Amino acid sequence: MTEAIIKFESVSKSFDGKNILQDISFEVFPGETFCIVGGSGTGKSVALKLLMGLMPVDEGKIFFLGQEVTALNERELNKMRIKIGMVFQSAALFDSMCVYDNVAYPIRELGGYSEDDIATMVCEKLAVVGLSDTASLFPADLSGGMRKRVGLARAIAANPEVIVYDEPTTGLDPANVRRVDERVRLLQEKYKVTSIVVSHDMASIYRVADRVALLHERTFGFIGTLSEFKKATHPLVKQFIHGEIGAE
Numbered sequence: 001m002t003e004a005i006i007k008f009e010s011v012s013k014s015f016d017g018k019n020i021l022q023d024i025s026f027e028v029f030p031g032e033t034f035c036i037v038g039g040s041g042t043g044k045s046v047a048l049k050l051l052m053g054l055m056p057v058d059e060g061k062i063f064f065l066g067q068e069v070t071a072l073n074e075r076e077l078n079k080m081r082i083k084i085g086m087v088f089q090s091a092a093l094f095d096s097m098c099v100y101d102n103v104a105y106p107i108r109e110l111g112g113y114s115e116d117d118i119a120t121m122v123c124e125k126l127a128v129v130g131l132s133d134t135a136s137l138f139p140a141d142l143s144g145g146m147r148k149r150v151g152l153a154r155a156i157a158a159n160p161e162v163i164v165y166d167e168p169t170t171g172l173d174p175a176n177v178r179r180v181d182e183r184v185r186l187l188q189e190k191y192k193v194t195s196i197v198v199s200h201d202m203a204s205i206y207r208v209a210d211r212v213a214l215l216h217e218r219t220f221g222f223i224g225t226l227s228e229f230k231k232a233t234h235p236l237v238k239q240f241i242h243g244e245i246g247a248e
């Protein structure tokens with residue numbers, strides 16, 4: 001059996017006595033795109049933050065590339081985070097920097113690259129997202145869909161082994177949703193990256209997911225392959241697909 005890249009082991013998390021995630025376990029394997037879906041407020045973003053070590057777990061363990069995330073100190077966490085590209089729900093670009101500098105930012109943070117190397121990496125990533133001719137533009141000059149794609153280029157700039165997407169297509173029109181999805185898929189095929197995608201968008205999930213996990217009432221009500229998810233024999237999955245438990 002292949003070793004998992006990401007592993008949650010009986011993880012629980014509460015805020016102010018309110019239990020959000022209860023005893024959740026899942027694994028993500030090399031090269032796969034694992035989609036987490038579920039109604040608003042079910043703890044999808046919290047799960048991503050726990051993985052990134054941005055907040056502590058109450059119980060359980062999380063592993064990333066064999067390392068126990070839940071046992072790392074802040075310095076070790078920073079080193080680990082470099083290996084994970086995070087695409088935020090809002091593109092979260094630096095408005096005062098041009099597209100080139102936005103994408104170069106994580107590479108410069110990593111250190112040790114010449115400006116020539118950086119230029120090669122930035123141009124390659126802008127080409128991947130189909131924005132080669134925007135390097136000198138500023139975020140304010142871009143459409144929402146273009147900003148999302150710059151966010152994607154920035155997340156993959158330093159060649160992370162894993163990309164975590166928190167609702168990468170929310171707020172985009174269908175044409176741009178499709179464009180972002182195509183890039184997500186391309187990254188998987190071209191760079192063999194492992195991804196976790198949190199999404200509300202059924203069309204997107206159908207396009208990018210290898211496996212789907214449905215978060216419902218503090219735990220996973222379903223984890224299975226995309227084709228199992230589509231068959232929708234599970235009542236919770238049926239409800240989700242038909243928009244009855246918070247799919248937008």
Ligand SMILES: Nc1ncnc2c1ncn2[C@@H]1O[C@H](COP(=O)(O)OP(=O)(O)OP(=O)(O)O)[C@@H](O)[C@H]1O
Binds near residue numbers: 015016039042044045
């Ligand atoms: N730092 C925090 N302090 C207190 N409560 C929090 C914190 N972060 C999240 N929560 C609560 O945890 C619950 C889950 O939040 P989370 O953001 O993970 O939901 P979500 O599934 O990502 O929802 P959405 O689809 O709307 O983004 C919510 O009730 C939220 O208010």
Ligand SMILES: [Mg+2]
Binds near residue numbers: 044045046166
């Ligand atoms: Mg969220």
